[in-house]
Amino acid sequence: MADTASTAGAGGSGTRSGSKQSTNPADNYYLARRRTLQVVVSSLLTEAGFESAEKASVETLTEMLQSYISEIGRSAKAYCEHTARTQPTLSDIVVTLVEMGFNVDTLPAYAKRSQRMVITAPPVTNQPVTPKALTAGQNRPHPQHIPSHFPEFPDPHTYIKTPTYREPVSDYQVLREKAASQRRDVERALTRFMAKTGETQSLFKDDVSTFPLIAARPFTIPYLTALLPSELEMQQMEETDSSEQEEQPDTESLALHIGTDESGAEKENTSVLQQNPSLAGSRNGEETGIDNPYLRPVKKPKIRRKNSGVSEPQPVPPGCRGPLLAHYFFGKLAFLSPQKTALLRVLGTLPTQDTEVKEPDKVPAPGKSFQGEDLQRNSKTARPAVIPVLRPQRRDPKLQPGLGRFRSPPRSRLTLTLATQVSESSPLPSPQLVWALSVTQVTASEFSGKSFGHCGGHCRVL
Amino acid sequence: SAPVSAGGAAPPEGAMSNGVYVLPSAANGDVQPVVSSTPLVDFLMQLEDYTPTIPDAVTGYYLNRAGFEASDPRIIRLISLAAQKFISDIANDALQHCKMKGTASGSSRSKSKDRKYTLTMEDLTPALSEYGINVKKPHYFT
Numbered sequence: 247m248a249d250t251a252s253t254a255g256a257g258g259s260g261t262r263s264g265s266k267q268s269t270n271p272a273d274n275y276y277l278a279r280r281r282t283l284q285v286v287v288s289s290l291l292t293e294a295g296f297e298s299a300e301k302a303s304v305e306t307l308t309e310m311l312q313s314y315i316s317e318i319g320r321s322a323k324a325y326c327e328h329t330a331r332t333q334p335t336l337s338d339i340v341v342t343l344v345e346m347g348f349n350v351d352t353l354p355a356y357a358k359r360s361q362r363m364v365i366t367a368p369p370v371t372n373q374p375v376t377p378k379a380l381t382a383g384q385n386r387p388h389p390q391h392i393p394s395h396f397p398e399f400p401d402p403h404t405y406i407k408t409p410t411y412r413e414p415v416s417d418y419q420v421l422r423e424k425a426a427s428q429r430r431d432v433e434r435a436l437t438r439f440m441a442k443t444g445e446t447q448s449l450f451k452d453d454v455s456t457f458p459l460i461a462a463r464p465f466t467i468p469y470l471t472a473l474l475p476s477e478l479e480m481q482q483m484e485e486t487d488s489s490e491q492e493e494q495p496d497t498e499s500l501a502l503h504i505g506t507d508e509s510g511a512e513k514e515n516t517s518v519l520q521q522n523p524s525l526a527g528s529r530n531g532e533e534t535g536i537d538n539p540y541l542r543p544v545k546k547p548k549i550r551r552k553n554s555g556v557s558e559p560q561p562v563p564p565g566c567r568g569p570l571l572a573h574y575f576f577g578k579l580a581f582l583s584p585q586k587t588a589l590l591r592v593l594g595t596l597p598t599q600d601t602e603v604k605e606p607d608k609v610p611a612p613g614k615s616f617q618g619e620d621l622q623r624n625s626k627t628a629r630p631a632v633i634p635v636l637r638p639q640r641r642d643p644k645l646q647p648g649l650g651r652f653r654s655p656p657r658s659r660l661t662l663t664l665a666t667q668v669s670e671s672s673p674l675p676s677p678q679l680v681w682a683l684s685v686t687q688v689t690a691s692e693f694s695g696k697s698f699g700h701c702g703g704h705c706r707v708l
Numbered sequence: 709s710a711p712v713s714a715g716g717a718a719p720p721e722g723a724m725s726n727g728v729y730v731l732p733s734a735a736n737g738d739v740q741p742v743v744s745s746t747p748l749v750d751f752l753m754q755l756e757d758y759t760p761t762i763p764d765a766v767t768g769y770y771l772n773r774a775g776f777e778a779s780d781p782r783i784i785r786l787i788s789l790a791a792q793k794f795i796s797d798i799a800n801d802a803l804q805h806c807k808m809k810g811t812a813s814g815s816s817r818s819k820s821k822d823r824k825y826t827l828t829m830e831d832l833t834p835a836l837s838e839y840g841i842n843v844k845k846p847h848y849f850t
Binding site: 286289291295296297299300304310311312316317320333334339351353354356393395 | 747748749751752754755758761762763766767769770771772773774775776777778779783786787788789790791792793794795796798799800802803823824825826827828829832836839840841843845
């Protein structure tokens with residue numbers, strides 16, 4: 247075929263192909279077509295009349311031929327898709343050739359001419375690409391719309407994604423059960439934690455640690471919480487009372503005024519902040535106008551005080567125990583006079599001065615600590631009126647030291663008579679005003695192994 | 709015969725007939741609008757017998773690389789034929805250059821130098837430059 251022609255032509259390509267047999271089949275697969283093009287170029291040169299050619303020229307023409315074919319394919323495809331088609335037609339190719347500067351009219355003439363010339367270049371047998379040794383899994387086959395000459399899909403591990411989380415259960419029943427069990431576990435854990443870190447009580451005499459219960463803190467004066475206003479209420483009462491100070495011409499307040507003139511405090515119907523100079527200055531015309539009777543400041547009973555400094559508490563008729571009790575509880579906090587201080591001290595130290603202490607339990611009663619805390623809380627909010635209440639109590643040797651912290655004795659049956667306390671500690675003379683507070687408790691031994699903390703209290707006038 | 713047919717009678721100017729719009733400036737007769745159908749339609753029928761030099765598999769391979777999926781094998785032959793002609797034209801031009809250089813100076817006519825023509829880059833480069841392809845090869849490798 248091309249034997250008569252160039253040395254660098256078919257012969258060269260033949261020798262070249264022979265010399266490159268050492269290449270691996272993969273390269274051979276890609277190079278086979280290139281070699282075919284070289285053979286074609288050589289034959290064309292021969293047809294033109296050349297006997298030999300430079301190797302560089304042949305390579306140049308081969309590269310040009312390959313580029314030309316590729317460009318025709320790309321451009322024809324582009325024209326085809328430009329008209330919203332996918333299959334290129336003859337018109338696409340004609341337009342492509344025209345665009346590339348090819349004279350289409352001369353093509354049939356050329357075809358006729360070359361017909362009589364060399365028909366060469368046997369078709370190249372396709373050598374399939376050798377499979378790689380690193381294939382993992384089976385590749386996905388081509389879908390129907392993808393032509394077969396496209397490359398294969400990559401290994402499936404390259405595009406397979408697996409979510410790392412499981413979809414949460416959204417079943418209603420399961421969720422409800424989960425929520426209920428979670429709540430129960432949380433409650434149990436919390437109570438156990440409190441039992442382990444706080445004070446516990448046990449239902450069983452001998453077995454203490456198996457079923458611990460959070461110790462109840464019975465208050466010696468259980469109704470104290472109901473009577474004492476909260477922090478917020480106290481603060482509001484201060485402000486309201488400071489405004490109502492001069493506007494309430496009540497006899498009680500007047501009596502209180504009379505009674506407390508010596509103490510220097512001008513407000514006794516307010517529970518706190520009597521010596522607060524700022525508040526004393528700001529009580530001009532502050533009227534909040536509280537309508538709710540429960541929110542009004544408490545009116546304490548007037549305690550007429552003589553100049554001698556001895557105050558006589560009024561006799562308490564049996565009918566009005568309640569309000570007077572409340573008054574005295576409030577007065578406990580606002581106490582300045584030594585008599586009232588002493589009374590408050592008595593009230594405040596009820597559990598600590600145990601006159602009749604039975605068997606001590608290991609559980610201390612934090613009831614008084616509550617009171618102490620309450621007082622301390624008041625003291626924290628800059629209410630110096632409370633402090634004098636605490637001071638005399640601290641001086642008591644029977645008391646445990648500590649500001650505001652009254653360690654109560656173990657639980658026991660306590661019965662206190664105010665008469666004895668009053669006679670001991672203060673010059674409160676009136677035996678008619680004797681309050682006895684009894685706190686009854688049940689110990690563990692009384693109920694055959696079952697015990698519970700019960701706090702009840704009542705006052706009675708002896 | 710060439711399937712490319714020139715139009716017979718020139719259609720009137722500015723008129724739209726047979727799908728051909730005639731420019732008004734072509735009234736002088738120098739330029740006659742060619743009303744032709746799609747060229748090479750008939751030629752395509754003849755391609756079934758003709759096998760171009762480039763095998764169909766090779767041409768089809770390169771067309772597939774470019775994204776061209778041929779539905780008709782005759783299309784592939786047409787393209788291969790066009791590429792063939794492209795290279796042939798360049799080769800002929802290079803041959804002309806070679807002949808011109810050979811016989812530029814009056815050499816002996818008897819011995820026609822064109823018995824042995826060797827395609828060199830010096831001949832190929834000007835031939836390619838006429839096609840707009842500029843080839844610059846280094847003379848030597850450093």
